[in-house]
Amino acid sequence: MRVFLHDLSFEGLLSAIYDAYYSPNKPEKIYCRNFYRENLLDEVVDIKTDEVKFEKVFNAIKNKISKDSLNKIYLVFLSEYEESSNLIYDYIRMGFKLGKEVELHKNNDIVLNIDKISKKVAYEKHRFTGFVRFKEVNNVLYSSIEPDFNILPIIANHFKNRLANEYFIIHDIKRNLAIVYDKNDYYLTSLSKSQKDKLLNAKDSGQYETLWKQYFKSTNIKERENLRLQSRMMPKRYRHNMVEVKESK
Structure with a gap:
């Protein structure tokens, strides 16, 4: 079986889908490297993330299918479901054939699963905008969370707008990723073990x-x-x- 592997980023996924779409030897499966289970039978092709390819697929989804479909695809990507890359690839291929009407095929398993998974991620995002609690550590607001899905990228703007005049860190300890906001903008980063331990064990004011x-x-x-x-x-x-x-x- 021919398999394309991409990195953890959304850009990596859409780069792999671009190569899959235009490759004469199309893959049977696409996986994130972290979810792929190695075996001796697969022909594995490692796909490099390409910003140009990413933007072409990104814009094609938005223009040929819809912005709503693009949003659903991104939410499914953040679900980290093992087969999410394949599901998204199948949905995009279907969408390029049917256009916006793909969203009307509610009885199709591909469309059904895209809707179901994206709603779960959106629901968890909504819950965490209300359930995040901060403690104050050296004049920085800190919160540790353990969401089922990788929701940090989609809750960052909410807290940036809500706490615009505060320094804050929201730490997903399950994935060891953090939003770090400096009163101007935020960025996503991983934390070292010492940084993680220092924040988790710090005394709250x-x-x-x-x-x-x-x-x-x-x-x-x-x-x-x-x-x-x-x-x-x-x-x-x-x-x-x-x-x-x-x-x-």
């Missing part, structure tokens, strides 16, 4: 934790407390860094 606890107490009416609704709206798996819920136990 307590200011933000106190504010969250006071806010939770002031909005909570004991006589109307509904723990079942609270559990649904604030799932337990998000609570490890939600100080106001810890305080209420």
Whole structure:
């Protein structure tokens, strides 16, 4: 089986799709290098990320299919689903044939899976814009999160706009990636072990934790407390860094 491998970036994926589309020997599968399971039977071709190829595929999706489809494709890429590259490749090929009408083929497994996975990622993004909690470390706001999907690239603008006058770091400890914002702009980076340990173990000034606890107490009416609704709206798996819920136990 002929397999194309790309790097972790969205640019790498679209570069691989460009080469797959124009190659006389088309691949049967496309994988991110991190998800590919090596075997002795596959013919593996390592694809280099190419900015020109990326932009051509990016613009072709936007113009020949739709901006909405491009957004869904990006969300599926961020899902880190093992077969996401193949699913996206199949969807793009289908989209280039059908144009915007591809979105109407809701009974097609490819379209169905693109919709389903992209909605899951979008939903987690929405939840984390409300569930991120910060502690203050040396005048920098710091938060550690463990999302199912790689949502840092799509929550960065929300917090940049919300905390425009603050230095902050949002650290995805599952992937060891972080948004670092310096009051002007943000960038995505990985953290060294020493940086990670220093941030995770740093003492909090307590200011933000106190504010969250006071806010939770002031909005909570004991006589109307509904723990079942609270559990649904604030799932337990998000609570490890939600100080106001810890305080209420």
